[in-house]
Amino acid sequence: MSPARRLAVSAASVAVLCGCWEAAPRLGLAPDASLPPLSRVLAGTAAVLGDAAFRDQLAVSAARWAAGLGCAVLAGVPLGVAMGRAPLLRRLVEPLLALLYPVPKVALVVPLLLVLGQRMPAGRADETARVAVIALGCLIPLTVSAAHGAAGVEPRLLWTARAAGAGRVRRLAAVVLPAALPQVLSGLRIALAVSLFTLVGAELLVRGQGVGAYLFDAYDIGEYTRVWAVTVLVAATGLVLDTGYALAVRRLLPWWEGEV
Amino acid sequence: MTAAGPPGGTRPKLRLAGVAKEYTGRRRGTVRAIGGVDLDVRPGEFVSLVGPSGCGKSTLLYIIGGFVAASGGTVDCDGRPVTAPGPDRGIVFQEFALFPWRTVAGNVAWALARRGVPRAERPAATARLLETVGLAEVARLYPAELSGGMKQRVAIARTLAQDPDVLLMDEPFGALDAQTRALLQEELLAVWERTGKTVVFVTHSVEEALYLSDRVVVLSRRPARVLEVIEPGFARPRDREKVLADPAYPALHARVWELLRAGGAA
Numbered sequence: 001m002s003p004a005r006r007l008a009v010s011a012a013s014v015a016v017l018c019g020c021w022e023a024a025p026r027l028g029l030a031p032d033a034s035l036p037p038l039s040r041v042l043a044g045t046a047a048v049l050g051d052a053a054f055r056d057q058l059a060v061s062a063a064r065w066a067a068g069l070g071c072a073v074l075a076g077v078p079l080g081v082a083m084g085r086a087p088l089l090r091r092l093v094e095p096l097l098a099l100l101y102p103v104p105k106v107a108l109v110v111p112l113l114l115v116l117g118q119r120m121p122a123g124r125a126d127e128t129a130r131v132a133v134i135a136l137g138c139l140i141p142l143t144v145s146a147a148h149g150a151a152g153v154e155p156r157l158l159w160t161a162r163a164a165g166a167g168r169v170r171r172l173a174a175v176v177l178p179a180a181l182p183q184v185l186s187g188l189r190i191a192l193a194v195s196l197f198t199l200v201g202a203e204l205l206v207r208g209q210g211v212g213a214y215l216f217d218a219y220d221i222g223e224y225t226r227v228w229a230v231t232v233l234v235a236a237t238g239l240v241l242d243t244g245y246a247l248a249v250r251r252l253l254p255w256w257e258g259e260v
Numbered sequence: 261m262t263a264a265g266p267p268g269g270t271r272p273k274l275r276l277a278g279v280a281k282e283y284t285g286r287r288r289g290t291v292r293a294i295g296g297v298d299l300d301v302r303p304g305e306f307v308s309l310v311g312p313s314g315c316g317k318s319t320l321l322y323i324i325g326g327f328v329a330a331s332g333g334t335v336d337c338d339g340r341p342v343t344a345p346g347p348d349r350g351i352v353f354q355e356f357a358l359f360p361w362r363t364v365a366g367n368v369a370w371a372l373a374r375r376g377v378p379r380a381e382r383p384a385a386t387a388r389l390l391e392t393v394g395l396a397e398v399a400r401l402y403p404a405e406l407s408g409g410m411k412q413r414v415a416i417a418r419t420l421a422q423d424p425d426v427l428l429m430d431e432p433f434g435a436l437d438a439q440t441r442a443l444l445q446e447e448l449l450a451v452w453e454r455t456g457k458t459v460v461f462v463t464h465s466v467e468e469a470l471y472l473s474d475r476v477v478v479l480s481r482r483p484a485r486v487l488e489v490i491e492p493g494f495a496r497p498r499d500r501e502k503v504l505a506d507p508a509y510p511a512l513h514a515r516v517w518e519l520l521r522a523g524g525a526a
């Protein structure tokens with residue numbers, strides 16, 4: 001399929017969803033007035049984007065998101081690579097990850113607050129808890145895929161490097177890391193999606209500032225169009241991030257034939 | 261049967277004594293790949309290994325390379341036991357094992373860098389090596405963009421870049437068309453004659469083994485043992501036409517085939 005055709009097919013599924021959303025409320029198929037037609041929601045989205053108060057909240061959320069995802073990358077990728085190359089470490093850490101896996105990370109925000117609240121002022125405890133929850137959510141996909149990538153390095157590549165005279169450190173930097181990179185980057189793609197929903201989820205649960213809080217405020221005062229407008233914005237951000245990321249990876253890894 | 265040692269008692273470049281290998285797999289249990297191989301290889305000698313598919317030829321090269329530990333016996337290189345890979349032994353893997361994230365030139369230049377060739381000299385040296393294997397035009401492509409035969413030639417160039425004393429080659433011309441294959445055989449002989457490297461060469465082609473080698477080691481079915489060592493003895497430098505026309509050639513060819521067919525049904 002040509003790129004244009006692929007894009008058309010993908011756009012078609014979004015278009016069908018949009019059409020249903022527009023039609024359902026107008027035809028009286030929506031349960032009640034809480035679901036406005038899409039056109040009204042989109043107008044609301046434009047209004048939200050024009051709202052200075054929203055942009056302030058967005059900046060807060062973006063900083064939180066970057067902090068959470070950044071910590072997860074800095075911790076998860078090295079941990080995963082180390083696990084991939086050291087079976088003992090893998091055996092030690094894997095059960096912990098398996099335990100953490102099914103726990104909804106957003107739900108951890110409550111026990112985290114209990115613990116952190118004992119040691120820091122409330123505002124900082126809230127902020128730390130939100131960032132920690134985002135980091136925890138992203139940690140698993142990043143660590144697991146980095147571990148798989150590092151463990152799956154074709155042994156003959158390492159043998160070749162060793163015969164050519166490359167020492168341990170160089171083999172790690174020049175063979176293990178590039179060989180694991182595609183998997184690391186596909187873990188990051190999953191983490192990107194996870195980071196968005198944990199961000200908004202944490203902000204809904206522990207209210208303060210941020211896009212999630214803005215959304216909940218709109219709900220509290222019954223502005224349902226604004227609730228939907230922000231939701232659409234979050235979804236669109238996810239789509240743009242994911243698509244942009246996939247394109248960037250294709251440029252970054254010209255040698256990689258597979259999907260990331 | 262024991263392989264012939266080097267005449268005159270000069271120290272062998274490689275000495276394999278009772279080399280055996282068992283693989284323990286999860287599904288197949290224990291597999292005896294190599295059943296005890298003795299072989300001495302002289303410095304500068306060209307030795308071919310032929311044997312049925314799956315008899316343990318690649319495994320034997322891995323053991324000489326120091327990539328895989330033998331489960332019995334010893335390998336000495338220059339009188340020192342082989343325990344790990346080293347730059348004195350370069351290998352061309354049957355599966356090429358190119359770095360997919362480096363271009364063709366990048367793969368070759370990387371090996372040059374490991375050998376300590378200064379950065380400024382690497383492009384010219386890389387170009388020369390790629391010229392040798394006939395790949396000058398694809399220097400900037402990635403391995404995924406190459407055919408199997410081209411990948412094989414990059415792997416050869418990269419191993420030559422390492423400039424090892426001992427060249428271990430695992431069916432290096434297996435994926436090539438007849439013409440390229442003939443060309444590269446000649447090129448390999450020229451490099452070998454010029455540099456005096458020791459070559460251990462695995463092949464499925466009896467003709468190739470007889471044309472290239474000082475000695476052809478015929479291995480049995482798995483677990484591999486040395487069935488017989490054949491010395492073609494054709495004059496050097498070799499000429500393919502003369503080798504094929506040599507009155508001794510048909511009998512040698514037939515003998516190797518006979519051994520392979522019988523396979524040493526142990």
Ligand SMILES: Nc1ncnc2c1ncn2[C@@H]1O[C@H](COP(=O)(O)OP(=O)(O)OP(=O)(O)O)[C@@H](O)[C@H]1O
Pocket residue numbers: 283284285291292293311312313314315316317318319320354482
């Ligand atoms: N890592 C491994 N684990 C278990 N068994 C193995 C392993 N590698 C090879 N073997 C087995 O050892 C035997 C010898 O394999 P090897 O690759 O050395 O054969 P070969 O002579 O090179 O074959 P070919 O000519 O087809 O390349 C085979 O039976 C193979 O299944």
Ligand SMILES: [Mg+2]
Pocket residue numbers: 317318319354430
């Ligand atoms: Mg093999």
